[in-house]
Amino acid sequence: MKIAEVSEKFGISSDTLRYYERIGLIWPVNRTASGIRDYSDLDLRRVDFIKCMRSAGLPVEVLIDYVALVQQGDETIQARKEILKEQRALLAARMQEMQKTLDILDHKIEVYENAVLKKEKEIMQEQALEIA
Amino acid sequence: MKIAEVSEKFGISSDTLRYYERIGLIWPVNRTASGIRDYSDLDLRRVDFIKCMRSAGLPVEVLIDYVALVQQGDETIQARKEILKEQRALLAARMQEMQKTLDILDHKIEVYENAVLKKEKEIMQEQALEIA
DNA sequence: CCTTGACTTGGAGTTAACTCCAGGTGATAC
DNA sequence: GTATCACCTGGAGTTAACTCCAAGTCAAGG
Numbered sequence: 001m002k003i004a005e006v007s008e009k010f011g012i013s014s015d016t017l018r019y020y021e022r023i024g025l026i027w028p029v030n031r032t033a034s035g036i037r038d039y040s041d042l043d044l045r046r047v048d049f050i051k052c053m054r055s056a057g058l059p060v061e062v063l064i065d066y067v068a069l070v071q072q073g074d075e076t077i078q079a080r081k082e083i084l085k086e087q088r089a090l091l092a093a094r095m096q097e098m099q100k101t102l103d104i105l106d107h108k109i110e111v112y113e114n115a116v117l118k119k120e121k122e123i124m125q126e127q128a129l130e131i132a
Numbered sequence: 133m134k135i136a137e138v139s140e141k142f143g144i145s146s147d148t149l150r151y152y153e154r155i156g157l158i159w160p161v162n163r164t165a166s167g168i169r170d171y172s173d174l175d176l177r178r179v180d181f182i183k184c185m186r187s188a189g190l191p192v193e194v195l196i197d198y199v200a201l202v203q204q205g206d207e208t209i210q211a212r213k214e215i216l217k218e219q220r221a222l223l224a225a226r227m228q229e230m231q232k233t234l235d236i237l238d239h240k241i242e243v244y245e246n247a248v249l250k251k252e253k254e255i256m257q258e259q260a261l262e263i264a
Numbered sequence: 265c266c267t268t269g270a271c272t273t274g275g276a277g278t279t280a281a282c283t284c285c286a287g288g289t290g291a292t293a294c
Numbered sequence: 295g296t297a298t299c300a301c302c303t304g305g306a307g308t309t310a311a312c313t314c315c316a317a318g319t320c321a322a323g324g
Contacts, residue, residue: 002270002271003270003271004270004271014270014271018272018273022273022274034271034272035271035272036270036271036272037271037272
Protein backbone atom coordinates (compact mmCIF):
# COMPACT_ATOMS: atom_id res chain seq x y z
CA MET A 1 0.00 0.00 0.00
CA LYS A 2 1.37 3.38 -1.01
CA ILE A 3 1.54 6.34 1.31
CA ALA A 4 -1.39 8.18 -0.31
CA GLU A 5 -3.63 5.16 0.25
CA VAL A 6 -2.57 4.84 3.87
CA SER A 7 -3.17 8.56 4.30
CA GLU A 8 -6.67 8.15 2.87
CA LYS A 9 -7.41 5.05 4.94
CA PHE A 10 -6.51 6.59 8.30
CA GLY A 11 -7.14 10.26 7.68
CA ILE A 12 -3.51 11.11 8.38
CA SER A 13 -1.62 13.26 5.86
CA SER A 14 1.31 11.77 3.93
CA ASP A 15 3.48 14.46 5.47
CA THR A 16 2.51 13.31 8.93
CA LEU A 17 3.09 9.65 8.08
CA ARG A 18 6.60 10.46 6.84
CA TYR A 19 7.16 12.68 9.89
CA TYR A 20 6.11 9.84 12.23
CA GLU A 21 8.55 7.50 10.55
CA ARG A 22 11.35 10.04 10.58
CA ILE A 23 11.10 10.62 14.34
CA GLY A 24 10.77 6.92 15.12
CA LEU A 25 7.10 6.89 16.03
CA ILE A 26 6.51 4.15 13.49
CA TRP A 27 8.97 1.55 12.29
CA PRO A 28 10.84 2.05 9.02
CA VAL A 29 8.51 1.03 6.20
CA ASN A 30 9.68 -1.27 3.39
CA ARG A 31 10.51 0.40 0.08
CA THR A 32 10.12 -0.61 -3.53
CA ALA A 33 13.28 -0.88 -5.65
CA SER A 34 12.93 2.81 -6.47
CA GLY A 35 12.62 3.88 -2.85
CA ILE A 36 8.87 4.31 -2.57
CA ARG A 37 7.22 3.28 0.72
CA ASP A 38 5.13 0.11 0.55
CA TYR A 39 3.14 -0.35 3.76
CA SER A 40 2.63 -3.96 4.89
CA ASP A 41 -0.27 -5.19 7.03
CA LEU A 42 2.00 -4.98 10.04
CA ASP A 43 2.90 -1.40 9.16
CA LEU A 44 -0.78 -0.57 8.90
CA ARG A 45 -1.45 -2.01 12.34
CA ARG A 46 1.40 0.07 13.72
CA VAL A 47 -0.01 3.21 12.11
CA ASP A 48 -3.42 2.40 13.52
CA PHE A 49 -1.99 1.96 17.01
CA ILE A 50 -0.14 5.26 16.89
CA LYS A 51 -3.18 7.03 15.46
CA CYS A 52 -5.27 5.70 18.32
CA MET A 53 -2.74 6.72 20.98
CA ARG A 54 -2.23 10.15 19.47
CA SER A 55 -5.97 10.76 19.16
CA ALA A 56 -6.21 10.31 22.93
CA GLY A 57 -3.42 12.82 23.46
CA LEU A 58 -0.52 10.58 24.44
CA PRO A 59 2.61 12.63 23.82
CA VAL A 60 4.71 11.87 20.75
CA GLU A 61 7.84 11.75 22.88
CA VAL A 62 6.47 9.03 25.16
CA LEU A 63 5.35 6.99 22.19
CA ILE A 64 8.79 7.29 20.60
CA ASP A 65 10.31 5.85 23.79
CA TYR A 66 7.75 3.06 23.80
CA VAL A 67 8.37 2.12 20.16
CA ALA A 68 12.13 2.16 20.78
CA LEU A 69 11.62 -0.34 23.62
CA VAL A 70 9.50 -2.58 21.43
CA GLN A 71 12.34 -2.58 18.91
CA GLN A 72 14.81 -3.65 21.61
CA GLY A 73 12.98 -6.91 22.17
CA ASP A 74 11.64 -9.00 25.06
CA GLU A 75 13.99 -7.63 27.71
CA THR A 76 11.99 -4.39 27.75
CA ILE A 77 8.53 -5.83 28.40
CA GLN A 78 8.49 -4.67 32.00
CA ALA A 79 9.54 -1.13 31.06
CA ARG A 80 6.93 -1.00 28.29
CA LYS A 81 4.24 -2.11 30.69
CA GLU A 82 5.21 0.66 33.11
CA ILE A 83 4.97 3.28 30.36
CA LEU A 84 1.53 2.08 29.34
CA LYS A 85 0.32 1.94 32.92
CA GLU A 86 1.47 5.48 33.57
CA GLN A 87 -0.12 6.78 30.39
CA ARG A 88 -3.28 4.88 31.21
CA ALA A 89 -3.50 6.63 34.58
CA LEU A 90 -2.90 10.05 33.03
CA LEU A 91 -5.52 9.37 30.38
CA ALA A 92 -8.09 8.28 32.97
CA ALA A 93 -7.40 11.47 34.92
CA ARG A 94 -7.90 13.63 31.84
CA MET A 95 -11.15 11.84 31.12
CA GLN A 96 -12.37 12.53 34.62
CA GLU A 97 -11.58 16.24 34.19
CA MET A 98 -13.48 16.19 30.93
CA GLN A 99 -16.47 14.49 32.51
CA LYS A 100 -16.61 17.28 35.09
CA THR A 101 -16.53 19.85 32.31
CA LEU A 102 -19.19 17.93 30.38
CA ASP A 103 -21.50 18.02 33.39
CA ILE A 104 -21.00 21.76 33.79
CA LEU A 105 -21.65 22.32 30.10
CA ASP A 106 -24.85 20.27 30.29
CA HIS A 107 -25.97 22.30 33.26
CA LYS A 108 -25.25 25.61 31.54
CA ILE A 109 -26.98 24.49 28.34
CA GLU A 110 -30.05 23.60 30.35
CA VAL A 111 -30.03 26.99 32.06
CA TYR A 112 -29.77 28.70 28.68
CA GLU A 113 -32.54 26.49 27.33
CA ASN A 114 -34.82 27.64 30.12
CA ALA A 115 -33.86 31.26 29.56
CA VAL A 116 -34.73 30.97 25.88
CA LEU A 117 -38.07 29.30 26.63
CA LYS A 118 -38.94 31.95 29.21
CA LYS A 119 -38.18 34.68 26.71
CA GLU A 120 -40.32 33.03 24.03
CA LYS A 121 -43.19 32.77 26.48
CA GLU A 122 -42.93 36.47 27.27
CA ILE A 123 -43.00 37.36 23.59
CA MET A 124 -46.06 35.15 23.09
CA GLN A 125 -47.84 36.92 25.94
CA GLU A 126 -46.97 40.31 24.43
CA GLN A 127 -48.45 39.15 21.14
CA ALA A 128 -51.55 37.90 22.94
CA LEU A 129 -51.93 41.33 24.52
CA GLU A 130 -51.61 43.01 21.13
CA ILE A 131 -54.31 40.80 19.67
CA ALA A 132 -56.64 41.24 22.65
CA MET B 133 -7.42 38.76 46.29
CA LYS B 134 -4.09 39.46 44.60
CA ILE B 135 -2.88 37.70 41.50
CA ALA B 136 -0.34 35.52 43.32
CA GLU B 137 -3.05 34.21 45.61
CA VAL B 138 -5.35 33.44 42.70
CA SER B 139 -2.46 31.74 40.96
CA GLU B 140 -1.87 29.61 44.04
CA LYS B 141 -5.57 28.84 44.52
CA PHE B 142 -6.15 27.58 40.99
CA GLY B 143 -2.72 26.36 39.98
CA ILE B 144 -2.56 28.83 37.11
CA SER B 145 0.54 31.03 36.80
CA SER B 146 0.22 34.79 37.24
CA ASP B 147 1.53 35.17 33.71
CA THR B 148 -1.28 33.01 32.41
CA LEU B 149 -3.89 34.89 34.42
CA ARG B 150 -2.70 38.20 32.97
CA TYR B 151 -2.53 36.62 29.52
CA TYR B 152 -6.13 35.38 29.83
CA GLU B 153 -7.29 38.85 30.77
CA ARG B 154 -5.32 40.51 28.01
CA ILE B 155 -6.86 38.34 25.28
CA GLY B 156 -10.39 38.69 26.70
CA LEU B 157 -10.72 35.19 28.10
CA ILE B 158 -11.62 36.63 31.46
CA TRP B 159 -13.25 39.98 32.19
CA PRO B 160 -11.09 42.96 33.18
CA VAL B 161 -10.32 42.64 36.87
CA ASN B 162 -10.74 45.58 39.27
CA ARG B 163 -7.58 47.38 40.28
CA THR B 164 -6.40 49.06 43.46
CA ALA B 165 -5.59 52.78 43.31
CA SER B 166 -2.05 51.88 42.30
CA GLY B 167 -3.14 49.61 39.49
CA ILE B 168 -2.75 46.22 41.13
CA ARG B 169 -5.37 43.56 40.28
CA ASP B 170 -7.83 42.76 43.07
CA TYR B 171 -9.89 39.68 42.15
CA SER B 172 -13.50 39.68 43.39
CA ASP B 173 -15.57 36.57 44.08
CA LEU B 174 -17.15 36.97 40.67
CA ASP B 175 -13.71 37.18 39.07
CA LEU B 176 -12.72 34.00 40.87
CA ARG B 177 -15.77 32.19 39.55
CA ARG B 178 -14.91 33.36 36.04
CA VAL B 179 -11.35 32.11 36.42
CA ASP B 180 -12.67 28.79 37.72
CA PHE B 181 -15.00 28.43 34.74
CA ILE B 182 -12.24 29.16 32.24
CA LYS B 183 -9.86 26.83 34.05
CA CYS B 184 -12.45 24.07 33.85
CA MET B 185 -13.16 24.62 30.15
CA ARG B 186 -9.48 24.84 29.27
CA SER B 187 -8.66 21.72 31.25
CA ALA B 188 -11.07 19.85 29.00
CA GLY B 189 -9.38 21.24 25.90
CA LEU B 190 -11.93 23.80 24.72
CA PRO B 191 -9.98 26.16 22.44
CA VAL B 192 -9.04 29.59 23.78
CA GLU B 193 -10.45 31.22 20.66
CA VAL B 194 -13.91 29.71 21.14
CA LEU B 195 -13.95 30.75 24.78
CA ILE B 196 -12.99 34.31 23.83
CA ASP B 197 -15.99 34.43 21.50
CA TYR B 198 -18.22 33.04 24.23
CA VAL B 199 -17.05 35.56 26.83
CA ALA B 200 -17.53 38.39 24.34
CA LEU B 201 -21.14 37.27 23.84
CA VAL B 202 -21.73 37.15 27.59
CA GLN B 203 -20.48 40.73 27.77
CA GLN B 204 -22.94 41.79 25.09
CA GLY B 205 -25.92 40.88 27.24
CA ASP B 206 -29.16 38.93 26.97
CA GLU B 207 -29.56 39.25 23.22
CA THR B 208 -26.79 36.70 22.75
CA ILE B 209 -28.21 33.90 24.88
CA GLN B 210 -29.20 31.82 21.85
CA ALA B 211 -25.77 32.21 20.24
CA ARG B 212 -24.04 31.30 23.51
CA LYS B 213 -26.15 28.19 23.87
CA GLU B 214 -25.20 27.11 20.37
CA ILE B 215 -21.50 27.51 21.13
CA LEU B 216 -21.80 25.45 24.30
CA LYS B 217 -23.82 22.76 22.56
CA GLU B 218 -21.26 22.47 19.79
CA GLN B 219 -18.38 22.30 22.23
CA ARG B 220 -20.27 19.77 24.31
CA ALA B 221 -20.65 17.52 21.28
CA LEU B 222 -16.96 17.85 20.37
CA LEU B 223 -15.97 17.10 23.94
CA ALA B 224 -18.18 14.00 24.10
CA ALA B 225 -16.62 12.79 20.85
CA ARG B 226 -13.10 13.28 22.20
CA MET B 227 -14.05 11.38 25.33
CA GLN B 228 -15.34 8.50 23.27
CA GLU B 229 -12.05 8.37 21.35
CA MET B 230 -10.21 8.35 24.66
CA GLN B 231 -12.36 5.57 26.03
CA LYS B 232 -11.45 3.48 22.99
CA THR B 233 -7.77 4.16 23.63
CA LEU B 234 -8.20 3.37 27.33
CA ASP B 235 -9.68 -0.02 26.47
CA ILE B 236 -6.80 -0.79 24.14
CA LEU B 237 -4.27 0.27 26.76
CA ASP B 238 -5.95 -1.96 29.35
CA HIS B 239 -5.84 -4.87 26.95
CA LYS B 240 -2.17 -4.31 26.17
CA ILE B 241 -1.28 -3.92 29.83
CA GLU B 242 -2.97 -7.22 30.55
CA VAL B 243 -1.09 -8.92 27.74
CA TYR B 244 2.19 -7.56 29.10
CA GLU B 245 1.21 -8.66 32.60
CA ASN B 246 0.73 -12.21 31.36
CA ALA B 247 4.01 -12.11 29.48
CA VAL B 248 5.83 -11.02 32.62
CA LEU B 249 4.18 -13.75 34.70
CA LYS B 250 4.98 -16.39 32.15
CA LYS B 251 8.62 -15.31 32.11
CA GLU B 252 8.80 -15.40 35.91
CA LYS B 253 7.36 -18.89 35.90
CA GLU B 254 9.98 -20.05 33.41
CA ILE B 255 12.75 -18.64 35.54
CA MET B 256 11.36 -20.38 38.61
CA GLN B 257 11.32 -23.67 36.76
CA GLU B 258 14.91 -23.18 35.69
CA GLN B 259 15.86 -22.55 39.29
CA ALA B 260 13.96 -25.68 40.33
CA LEU B 261 15.95 -27.67 37.79
CA GLU B 262 19.21 -26.26 39.11
CA ILE B 263 18.33 -27.25 42.65
CA ALA B 264 17.20 -30.73 41.66
C1' DC C 265 9.46 10.26 -25.89
C1' DC C 266 7.64 13.43 -23.07
C1' DT C 267 4.61 15.26 -19.83
C1' DT C 268 2.08 14.71 -15.69
C1' DG C 269 1.69 13.35 -11.27
C1' DA C 270 2.96 10.81 -7.04
C1' DC C 271 6.78 9.98 -4.64
C1' DT C 272 11.43 11.24 -2.25
C1' DT C 273 14.48 14.21 1.14
C1' DG C 274 16.09 17.85 4.31
C1' DG C 275 14.83 21.78 6.15
C1' DA C 276 11.97 25.82 7.03
C1' DG C 277 7.44 27.66 8.53
C1' DT C 278 3.08 27.54 11.22
C1' DT C 279 -0.22 27.25 15.08
C1' DA C 280 -1.96 27.24 19.77
C1' DA C 281 -1.12 28.33 24.13
C1' DC C 282 1.45 29.74 26.97
C1' DT C 283 5.98 31.50 29.31
C1' DC C 284 9.58 34.54 29.98
C1' DC C 285 11.95 38.99 30.01
C1' DA C 286 13.27 43.90 30.51
C1' DG C 287 12.35 47.92 32.40
C1' DG C 288 9.58 50.37 35.52
C1' DT C 289 6.43 51.47 39.86
C1' DG C 290 4.43 51.06 44.31
C1' DA C 291 4.33 48.80 48.97
C1' DT C 292 6.30 46.53 52.80
C1' DA C 293 10.04 44.92 56.18
C1' DC C 294 13.74 46.36 58.88
C1' DG D 295 14.67 55.82 54.39
C1' DT D 296 16.32 52.22 51.80
C1' DA D 297 16.34 47.61 50.15
C1' DT D 298 13.61 44.04 48.65
C1' DC D 299 9.66 42.28 46.75
C1' DA D 300 5.31 41.71 44.19
C1' DC D 301 3.24 43.89 40.81
C1' DC D 302 2.72 46.23 36.19
C1' DT D 303 3.20 46.45 30.70
C1' DG D 304 4.49 45.34 25.96
C1' DG D 305 6.78 42.35 23.49
C1' DA D 306 9.80 38.46 22.52
C1' DG D 307 10.71 33.43 23.08
C1' DT D 308 9.33 28.55 23.68
C1' DT D 309 7.13 24.02 22.96
C1' DA D 310 4.64 20.35 20.73
C1' DA D 311 3.12 18.66 16.76
C1' DC D 312 2.61 19.10 12.72
C1' DT D 313 2.62 21.28 7.78
C1' DC D 314 4.62 23.15 3.91
C1' DC D 315 8.28 23.88 0.49
C1' DA D 316 12.00 23.31 -2.98
C1' DA D 317 14.39 20.49 -5.67
C1' DG D 318 14.88 16.14 -7.43
C1' DT D 319 13.46 11.09 -9.08
C1' DC D 320 10.66 7.65 -11.09
C1' DA D 321 6.44 5.43 -13.50
C1' DA D 322 2.51 5.45 -16.37
C1' DG D 323 -0.68 7.52 -20.02
C1' DG D 324 -1.18 9.56 -24.63
